[in-house]
Amino acid sequence: MGSSEGRLGHSPHRNDVLCDTALRLYERSLRTGRIARAELTDAPCLTELPLLHPDPWDDAWMRPVPPSAALAHILQPVSREIDERLRLATALSRSLFPLTAVAHDDPNLAITVLEGVPAIQASLDEATATVTDEILTAQPGSDRPAGSLRAGLANARTAIRRGARIRHIYQHPARYSGSIRDYLAQVPAQHLQVRTTELTVERLIIVDRSVAYIPGTADRSTALRIGHPALVAYLIQVYEVLWAQAVPLAENHQATPPDARVTAVQGAIARLLAEGHVDDVVARKMGISVRTCRSHIAKLMQTLGATSRTHLGALLVHSGIAEAGHGGV
Secondary structure, eight states, X not given: OOOGGGSTTOOOOOTTSOOXXXXXXXXXHHHHSOXXXXXXXXXXXXXXXXXXXXXXXXXXXXXXXXXXXXXXXXXXHHHHHHHHHHHHHHHHHHHHGGGGGGGTXXXXXXXXXXXXXXXXXXXXHHHHHTOOSEEEEEOOSSOOOHHHHHHHHHHHHHHHHTTOEEEEEEEGGGGGOHHHHHHHHTSOGXXXXXXXXXXXXXXXXXXTTTEEEEESSTTSSEEEEEOOHHHHHHHHHHHHHHHHHSEETTOOOOOSOTTOOOOHHHHXXXXXXXXXXXXXXXXXXXXSOHHHHHHHHHHHHHHHTOSSHHHHHHHHHHHSHHHHTSSOO
């Protein structure tokens, strides 16, 4: 009948997942460095995902793509979707913000508007003072004001004294921030987990999985305190997806080809440039200044031997660095 059920050890299934046969073949290819094309007829799903590429010297063989590089390529559209959903969530929050005053006298109101930094900080201090389980935060940009870090350190110590754990998500450039390193050095490592991401994240704080804080205005001078269980659960789900795809701070994740002297921050910039974004947009998405962004671009040009920005764009496409740029640092 020509059905895939007739192939040895293989039954029909979705093409975006690997069956046991495909996993065994892929593992063997990683151990031996290549695998014969003829063997792939037993696992057609293996060719549907970017896990193998043709051997340039012998068409009868396929060579494996390293799992980390393949995973980064596969997850790229997922990461973009998450980024768009976060933007949508922020836009909805800003659209609905004026309506929060309609029922401001309702004692059971699940969204509270906090105007001004002192009011926001006081509410955070109050929530931290009663925390018992965990604090989750996502912080945009590559640096934080000294006053914000002092308040964050005080709240972290309060939470730890109460036995709570803390998780932070920063953007990749935060790895090079001296102020953030100083803050992390003062928090006991056994109570703290930190990861970084390439994505442009908006500020999000979740306390004990019961209350969440998000910006209410673009300048973050107003915040929304959210206590509605369904909304908090949704924000937790968004956070966990971000966390799963972020890179542990202690991990020196190789996200570019071994022979390319390009950091993953530069690789991420390369991907955004290859997508056609201008310097200002790239800097905003990376959470860095335009000046720092252009410094990275200059280093990219020097590393790749580009003679112009147009030449750089062509080199990025042909080198594969733009595709490998989605990952850690």
